[in-house]
Amino acid sequence: MNPPAIEVSHLVKRYNGLTAVDDLSFDVQPGELFGFLGPNGAGKTTTIHILCTLLAPSSGSASVAGFDCLNQPRQVRQSLGIIFQDPSLDERLTAWENLEFHGMIYHMPKLLRRERMEAVLDLVDLGERRHSIVRTYSGGMKRRLEVARGLMHQPRVLFLDEPTIGLDPQTRRRIWDLFKQLRAQLGMTLFLTTHSMEEASQCGRVAIIDRGELLALDSPQALVAAHRAENLEKVFLTLTGHGLRDEEVSGPERMRDQVRRLKRWR
Amino acid sequence: MIxxxxxxxxWRRDMIRLSRDRAQIAGSLARPILWLLVLGFGLGSAFPGFHGIPYISYLFPGIIAMNLLFASFLSAISIIWDREFGxxxxxxxxxxxxxxxxxxKAASGATVSFLQGCLVLAFIPLVGVSIGPWRLLAGLPVMLLIAFAMTSLGLLVASRMSSFEGFGTIANFVIMPMFFLSGAVFPLATAPRALQMVGLINPLSYGVDLLRWLFLGVRQFPLMLDFSVLLLFTAAAVGGAVWAFCRRL
Incomplete structure (x- = not known):
């Protein structure tokens, strides 16, 4: 039997006396579309960063595609793709150069690289603008390029950290069609965080977390039925409360975050 | 491992970025012009210079080192830039x-810095330095070595910093004393004892000394010492940058 695409076991992450992830355990099966929900600051991005080997856990373990995130980071990185919550393109390069960079650091031979670059550009409809500097792109185009880049090495597990935030309905729909296509054709596992309950309802299973703890894990239909709620949003609010949340980030990081947001909306 | x-x-990415950054190229030309004009011609016309060499000629190798030093630290900022923009x-x-x-990152930063150091060579005809082709050629690897060392030092500092402002402040505290107390603008040999001591522990002093020997034929330290210090410092700085990277990022 195949190992789970993602395996998280008693995962804990503390920083500066703050527990961001608190004894979290769950599995994601290969080919699953898994939704990871929670209010701002619930620990979603921290969990993703541990899974992507950007952060080391304080205790517990995590694995991706059967490889341990702490001890086999290289194999983990080879198996995963990620669309980050914040922009991560080089805006001074062209789309083509961004993809070329990606292909090179993922060790794709030249022919395969070129072929995939063409393919993913077509997939997100940016073929004609491939040689424009990314800075001249609209927000939606940049997002599409990030998605294209994340797919280029055909990862077995794709992490999507709020992939459709700030996008118009057309682009959002387009990107979602793409995700479905990838799952159907390549059997890719998709791990998604989102604040859109409409998007979450399309997932096979969703996990709802808050304050770093797992509150619920089931299919959206089962969750709605179990809570005798009208929809997933009601379930979400029942479990996580109605109070407003601040993202728990340190001072300088918060400022950087705000600068980044301003830049994104510019 | 590598x-x-x-x-x-x-490396290629940073070269592409440089080729699109006109301001950086212009800045790297403007900096030596300013220093040569102000110090070389301004200060130089007020006193005769050192070792029987006109001041502007004496200053020239120091200005090459200065451009390498500044450019190295500026290109090290790119790591903060990369972090900030994701x-x-x-x-x-x-x-x-x-x-x-x-x-x-060290290689691309050093290349950018080296190229900016080479731009300064265009001023040779204006500063009264006559240098043969072989000595000029020998100067290039020395410049590259200085560029590598200073960029790595810059990366080491930059990887500990979380903001541009923080890096700017720290960088000034590193760049300025390193430049002024390297023998670039005045000979260390005749300086007060305390300044001399600082000059002796400043790795850039040995780079400046080597360049000055190649360009003007005068030097303060034994050649072997110049080379050894420069090589050791480069190795240590690259090692330090790698260490900081693996740890912090």
Whole structure:
């Protein structure tokens, strides 16, 4: 039997006396579309960063595609793709150069690289603008390029950290069609965080977390039925409360975050 | 451990960025012009110079070192830039070693800095330095070595910083004393004892000394000492940058 695409076991992450992830355990099966929900600051991005080997856990373990995130980071990185919550393109390069960079650091031979670059550009409809500097792109185009880049090495597990935030309905729909296509054709596992309950309802299973703890894990239909709620949003609010949340980030990081947001909306 | 295709791509990316950054190229020309004008011609016309060499000629190798030093620290900022704008994450989640990233950034920064150092050579005819082709050629690897050392030092500092402002402040405290107390603008030999001591522990002093020997035929330290200090410091700085990278990022 195949190992789970993602395996998280008693995962804990503390920083500066703050527990961001608190004894979290769950599995994601290969080919699953898994939704990871929670209010701002619930620990979603921290969990993703541990899974992507950007952060080391304080205790517990995590694995991706059967490889341990702490001890086999290289194999983990080879198996995963990620669309980050914040922009991560080089805006001074062209789309083509961004993809070329990606292909090179993922060790794709030249022919395969070129072929995939063409393919993913077509997939997100940016073929004609491939040689424009990314800075001249609209927000939606940049997002599409990030998605294209994340797919280029055909990862077995794709992490999507709020992939459709700030996008118009057309682009959002387009990107979602793409995700479905990838799952159907390549059997890719998709791990998604989102604040859109409409998007979450399309997932096979969703996990709802808050304050770093797992509150619920089931299919959206089962969750709605179990809570005798009208929809997933009601379930979400029942479990996580109605109070407003601040993202728990340190001072300088918060400022950087705000600068980044301003830049994104510019 | 080192992944050459990744290293090459990291280097190539920074070269592409440089080629699109007119301001940086213009700045790297303006800096030596300003210093040569103000110090070389301004200060130089007030007193005769050292060792029987006109001051502007004496200053010239120091200005090369200065441009290398400034350019190195400026290109080290790119690592903060990469972090701020998220691109660093793209590199960190890729299946490549941290060492490749650190060495790639050091190599690209050193190249940018080296090129800016070479721009200063265009002023040779204006400063009364006559240098043969072989000595000029020998100067290039020395400049490259200085560029590598200073860029790595810059990366070491930059990787500990979380903001541009913080780096700017610290960089000034490193760049300015390093430049002024390296023998670039005045000979260390005749300076007060305390300044001399600082000059002796300043690795840039040995680079300046080597360049001055190549360009003007005068030097303060034994050649072997110049070379050894420069090589050792470069190795230590690259090692330090790699260490800081693996640890912090």
């Amino acid at each position: 992944d050459y295709s990744a290293l090459l791509m990291i 691109f660093l994450k793209e590199m960190l989640v890729a299946p490549i070693s941290r060492i490749s990233i650190a060495v790639g």
